[in-house]
Structures are given as C-alpha cells and as structure tokens.
Amino acid sequence: MSIVFEFATPARIVFGAGRLREIGSMAKEFGSRAFVVTGYDPSRAQSLTAALRASGVEYCFFSTRGEPEVSTVKDGAAKAKEARCDLVISFGGGSAIDTGKAVAAMLTNDGDLLDFLEVIGPGRAMERRAAPFIAVPTTAGTGSEVTRNAVLASPEHRLKVSLRSPLMLPRIALVDPELTYCLPAAVTASTGLDALTQLIEPYVSSRANPITDALCVEGLGRAAGSLPKAFANGRDISAREDMAIASLFGGLALANAGLGAVHGFAGPIGGMFSAPHGAVCAALLPCVMEVNLRALRQRQAGARTISRYQTVAGLLTGNPSAEPEQGIDWVRRLVEDLGIPRLSQFGITAESMDELIDKSANASSMKANPIVLTREELVEILKSAL
Numbered sequence: 253m254s255i256v257f258e259f260a261t262p263a264r265i266v267f268g269a270g271r272l273r274e275i276g277s278m279a280k281e282f283g284s285r286a287f288v289v290t291g292y293d294p295s296r297a298q299s300l301t302a303a304l305r306a307s308g309v310e311y312c313f314f315s316t317r318g319e320p321e322v323s324t325v326k327d328g329a330a331k332a333k334e335a336r337c338d339l340v341i342s343f344g345g346g347s348a349i350d351t352g353k354a355v356a357a358m359l360t361n362d363g364d365l366l367d368f369l370e371v372i373g374p375g376r377a378m379e380r381r382a383a384p385f386i387a388v389p390t391t392a393g394t395g396s397e398v399t400r401n402a403v404l405a406s407p408e409h410r411l412k413v414s415l416r417s418p419l420m421l422p423r424i425a426l427v428d429p430e431l432t433y434c435l436p437a438a439v440t441a442s443t444g445l446d447a448l449t450q451l452i453e454p455y456v457s458s459r460a461n462p463i464t465d466a467l468c469v470e471g472l473g474r475a476a477g478s479l480p481k482a483f484a485n486g487r488d489i490s491a492r493e494d495m496a497i498a499s500l501f502g503g504l505a506l507a508n509a510g511l512g513a514v515h516g517f518a519g520p521i522g523g524m525f526s527a528p529h530g531a532v533c534a535a536l537l538p539c540v541m542e543v544n545l546r547a548l549r550q551r552q553a554g555a556r557t558i559s560r561y562q563t564v565a566g567l568l569t570g571n572p573s574a575e576p577e578q579g580i581d582w583v584r585r586l587v588e589d590l591g592i593p594r595l596s597q598f599g600i601t602a603e604s605m606d607e608l609i610d611k612s613a614n615a616s617s618m619k620a621n622p623i624v625l626t627r628e629e630l631v632e633i634l635k636s637a638l
Contacts, residue, residue: 257461259508262387262398262422267500269493272388272428275300275341276307282384282423283338286311289328289352291344291390300343300388312337316344319522319529320351321405325415326365329358339384345443346394346529349387350402356385357402357420371413371614372406378417387422390431392482392495393443393530395450395503397425403519411523411611429489429496437483441590442530444479444495448583449533450502451475454509456544456560457620464509471501472567476582483590510620513540513612513633520611527598534592538584539636545576547623557622596638605634 266274279286286309290297294313304311312335314328332340332355340359342352358365360380366373387397396402401416435443454460455468478494486492514536521532541561548555558576565579566572600608609630612618625633 255462257463257508259461259463260400260418260421261504262425264424265398265500266424266426267496269428269430269489271426272299272431273303275386275388275426276303276309278424278426279304279309279339279341279386280307282386284309285335285337285339287314287328287332287335287337287340287352287355288312289314289316289340289342289344289348289355291315291348292317296390297343300341314355316347316351319347319405320354320402321407322365322369324351325354325358325402325404328355332359339386341386341388343388343390345389345391346396349389349394349396350404352387353382353385353396353420353422354402354404354415356382357415357417359383365415368415368417369404369413370416370616372409372411378419381419385422386424386426388426388428388431389499391435391439391443392429392432392492392499393446395447395499395506397422397427398500398503399507405523409523412519414616425500427496427500429493432492432496433487433489435486437486438591440483440486441592442528442534443499444475444482445534445537445587445590445592446530447495447499447502448472448475448479449514449537450506450511451498452537452541452564453512453514454502454505455564456557456622457509457512458622459510459620461509464505467501467505469563469567471498471505472564474498476568476570480586480589511617512621513544513618513625513630516612516615516618516621517608517634519615519617520608521595521600523611524604524608525598525600527595527600531592532595532598534587534590535595535637536633538580538587539633541580541583542636543625543629543633544622545580547625547629552623555622594638595634600638602635602638605631608634
C-alpha cells in the first residue's frame with residue numbers, strides 16, 4: 253500500500269528552559285490585551301504577567317477549577333469579549349490549555365458552543381480561525397499545547413466531548429521545562445503516564461505515519477528513562493527536560509495519528525466519575541496493551557502492529573530483544589511504583605461497565621485502536637483495571 257498522510261502543528265513551537273521570559277514579545281505580535289487562562293491559582297503566573305507588562309501587553313485573568321466544562325468555556329468567552337481581549341494565553345495544565353483553546357475558538361466563530369461539539373452536538377465545522385492563542389504548559393503530560401481539540405465535560409450528559417478543528421491549532425506552543433520543576437510527585441506520575449500513553453497509543457494506532465512513528469520512538473526512549481527519575485527527584489533538570497519533550501512529542505503524535513482504547517475509555521470515565529485523566533489512563537494502559545496484543549495474535553496474526561509492540565518493549569526495557577509481554581510487565585510495574593490507584597478507588601464498579609462500554613464505542617479515540625475489540629474484551633479491560 254502507498255503511504256498517505258497529513259501532519260498539522262502549531263505555527264511555531266518554542267522549547268527550552270527559561271524561554272517563558274520571551275512571552276511578552278511573542279504576545280505583542282498578536283495583540284495588546286491578553287485573556288490569560290490559568291488553573292485555580294493565578295499567582296503562579298506572575299512570571300508570565302511580568303513579561304507581558306514589560307512588553308506593554310495588558311491582560312485580565314480567568315481561572316479554571318478542575319477540568320473544563322461546556323459552561324466554563326461559555327463563561328470565559330463572554331468575559332473575554334466583554335474585556336475586548338484580542339489574544340488568549342493559557343498557562344497551566346491540560347485543563348487550562350483546553351479552556352483557552354476553546355475560548356479562542358469561540359471568540360471568532362458565531363453560534364452556540366454546543367453547535368460545534370462532537371457526540372452531544374452536531375459537530376458543525378468552524379468557519380473562522382480561532383483568535384490568536386499561545387499555550388504555555390506547566391505540566392508534562394497532556395501535549396494539549398500542540399493539538400487541534402479541546403476536551404470539555406458536559407455534566408448533564410455525563411460525558412467528555414471534544415471541540416475539534418484544524419483552525420484551533422495554537423499560534424505558539426511555548427514549552428519551558430523550568431515550569432515543571434515544582435510539580436508534586438503525584439502530579440508528575442499521573443501526567444507523565446499520560447504522556448507515556450500518548451506515545452504508545454499513536455505508535456500502534458491504525459493511523460500511524462512515518463512522522464508520528466519517529467516522534468513516538470524518540471519520546472518513548474526519553475520517557476522510559478526519565479519518568480522514574482522525575483518522580484523521585486523533581487529537581488532533576490535533565491529528567492524534567494526529557495519529560496517535557498516526551499509530552500510535546502506525544503501531543504504531536506496523537507494530533508496526527510489518533511489514540512486508542514485507553515483514551516476511548518478515559519473520556520467516558522472522566523465524564524461519569526471524578527477521576528484525574530492521567531491516573532485513569534495509567535490504570536488502563538497495561539490492561540489495554542495486553543488485550544490488544546492477544547486479540548491481534550488471535551485475529552490478525554500477520555499484523556505489523558505486533559512487531560510494534562515488540563519495539564515498544566525494547567524502548568521501555570532498554571533491551572532490544574524484549575518480547576511484547578516484557579514491555580507490558582514494565583508498564584504495569586511502573587504504574588504500581590508511581591502509586592497510581594486502581595479504577596475502583598474512583599468509585600467505578602462492575603455495575604458501571606455497560607454504560608461505560610456503550611459510551612466508549614462512540615469515542616473518537618476508539619476508532620484508531622489497532623484492532624476492533626469485542627464487547628467481551630472491553631469488559632475484560634475494565635475488570636482488570638478495577
């Protein structure tokens with residue numbers, strides 16, 4: 253078969269320790285009044301706002317508390333319009349970045365937010381490029397600074413859904429590893445395992461391509477060696493840099509090759525239960541890898557994805573001759589060593605399975621899984637992760 257693919261990225265990616273100091277001049281290229289989206293504590297963004305002031309860029313704050321909901325974005329867009337902001341800057345984890353990305357999109361596109369949402373809305377295509385948006389991640393995990401979608405919760409539907417368009421890609425993704433030095437160990441673990449998942453799933457995805465393959469291989473090698481180190485010592489500068497690169501590469505890979513069953517389940521779980529996204533992905537990852545590998549061997553014995561799982565095992569274990577099962581065992585041990593709880597600790601029970609499986613079947617991530625899993629196999633995955 254001939255190779256056919258596309259690859260989309262932000263207009264500009266800026267990476268390096270201390271690069272946040274350049275945010276003022278970058279922002280000034282796009283406007284004079286910034287809508288700054290942060291997590292619950294805006295004071296963490298003092299270095300950012302100081303750089304904005306030095307460049308003569310005015311700003312107003314919008315804080316998110318927890319993962320963004322549809323109502324969060326509606327509120328943010330209304331406040332940004334009222335304040336006459338002409339650019340949006342997100343400073344924080346995936347929640348802050350997704351919020352800012354969605355607000356920027358709604359500043360330029362007429363209509364109700366629900367009109368543009370997948371699953372719970374008609375998924376109407378956006379017509380106008382989002383307002384200038386700069387993403388500054390302060391965690392190393394989601395890769396949201398380079399993706400074209402924002403994941404939003406809809407409590408009334410008990411779902412997480414995506415606002416998605418190529419017109420939502422950030423103008424600048426500014427990744428400064430220094431911003432992750434003070435992350436607590438638990439956050440390092442959950443976000444880091446999210447990054448690991450977002451390197452493994454695109455690599456074995458049915459939509460993988462040569463560019464995403466290269467990103468995943470490089471990112472996996474860095475994450476395997478550095479995630480345990482960053483967890484043990486948050487001030488390990490080299491490990492933090494590796495994890496920032498791994499997260500960035502995972503975001504680029506998932507945006508262009510898709511994900512798989514881990515994220516196919518994670519969206520519905522996040523919509524129904526109060527559970528951190530990264531921890532959910534971590535709990536599911538070895539279970540999905542195990543079931544995927546067995547299903548491939550049983551139903552697609554010649555599939556190249558089987559050899560890809562072997563490559564993953566070699567990258568994770570440092571042993572090029574490692575079998576796929578050794579890679580799965582490595583992931584399972586890492587999840588345990590980093591203190592990731594089982595799904596049952598978030599209130600998920602066997603009684604939740606039917607609804608979770610029904611909802612996951614409609615998740616966009618499930619469509620890129622390397623093999624279509626049976627309902628029995630999906631049940632097995634959830635039971636293994638409880």
